[in-house]
Amino acid sequence: MLLDGKTAVITGASRGIGLGIAEAFLAQGAKVAICGTSEGGVSKAKEHLQGKYPNGEILALAADVSKSGDCDNFIAEVIKHFGRIDILVNNAGITRDTLLMRMSESDWDAVLSVNLKGAFLMSKAAVKQMIKQRSGSIINMSSVVGQSGNAAQANYSASKAGLIGLTKSLAKELASRNIRVNAIAPGFVKTEMTEVLKEELRDAILQSIPLKRFAEVKDIADAAVFLASENAGYITGQVLAVNGGLYI
Ligand SMILES: NC(=O)c1ccc[n+]([C@@H]2O[C@H](COP(=O)([O-])OP(=O)(O)OC[C@H]3O[C@@H](n4cnc5c(N)ncnc54)[C@H](O)[C@@H]3O)[C@@H](O)[C@H]2O)c1
Numbered sequence: 001m002l003l004d005g006k007t008a009v010i011t012g013a014s015r016g017i018g019l020g021i022a023e024a025f026l027a028q029g030a031k032v033a034i035c036g037t038s039e040g041g042v043s044k045a046k047e048h049l050q051g052k053y054p055n056g057e058i059l060a061l062a063a064d065v066s067k068s069g070d071c072d073n074f075i076a077e078v079i080k081h082f083g084r085i086d087i088l089v090n091n092a093g094i095t096r097d098t099l100l101m102r103m104s105e106s107d108w109d110a111v112l113s114v115n116l117k118g119a120f121l122m123s124k125a126a127v128k129q130m131i132k133q134r135s136g137s138i139i140n141m142s143s144v145v146g147q148s149g150n151a152a153q154a155n156y157s158a159s160k161a162g163l164i165g166l167t168k169s170l171a172k173e174l175a176s177r178n179i180r181v182n183a184i185a186p187g188f189v190k191t192e193m194t195e196v197l198k199e200e201l202r203d204a205i206l207q208s209i210p211l212k213r214f215a216e217v218k219d220i221a222d223a224a225v226f227l228a229s230e231n232a233g234y235i236t237g238q239v240l241a242v243n244g245g246l247y248i
Helices: 016-027 039-052 068-082 105-133 144-148 154-177 199-207 217-228
Strands: 007-011 031-036 058-062 087-090 136-141 179-186 239-242
Touching: 007 016, 007 068, 007 105, 016 031, 016 039, 016 087, 016 217, 031 039, 031 068, 039 058, 058 068, 068 105, 087 105, 087 217, 105 136, 105 154, 105 179, 136 154, 136 217, 144 154, 144 179, 144 239, 154 179, 179 217, 217 239
Parallel strands: 007 031, 007 087, 031 058, 087 136, 136 179, 179 239
Antiparallel strands: none
């Protein structure tokens, strides 16, 4: 198995892509620690994962990635429980889509705080342990719109482009400590985040995807397994686009 004996932290894993990554990591032999905003959400996710992997080691706690105290406490609990952190997936993300003229300061701040500041805070908390271990792999969940831009998503696209800058900078800064930092830029993935989009918009997006299908959560989880594993041991500072050719 590709992640045997590894301990992985995955943020925003009560559903969607994060939950899919937790599942894929467990299937590859990793122990997983997941967080999400609500106690109920993470317990339900843990139940689901434990049902699929009865022998899997899973820690599930509520933590808001936009709060430094929550990040520090969560990481401290993970270390207390598992003794190490090999993989960190900064996956938690939100949208507050609207055109610039209607976008409020709080729409901007909320999205930047969770999507970009959250990855900074969680990386800062986890990297201390990775430095002690002299190894680690960090994966930041960017987006195709961080590369291409998108109307009515100025806040979200800026946060996802920011994650690419964060990824490249940390890759340079942490390489000497044997810590790799990469990003995944998914296209349109079938999750509750995209369920809210109007049918006409979904149809228009589908037409523009060369592979003519939306991504399944598994498409993204498989990329995360690869980047987290030793198979990607010489890859750092990269953005792996998993977008069906939507942006080339
Ligand atoms: N679905 C897509 O098409 C798509 C495309 C590109 C990128 N992404 C990115 O992938 C990631 C996951 O997306 P998804 O579609 O699974 O979303 P989702 O809305 O289904 O799930 C988001 C998860 O993040 C958690 N979360 C939200 N705010 C949080 C906070 N402050 N602290 C901790 N956890 C928090 C939620 O509890 C939930 O578990 C996001 O970063 C998203 O931007 C998604």
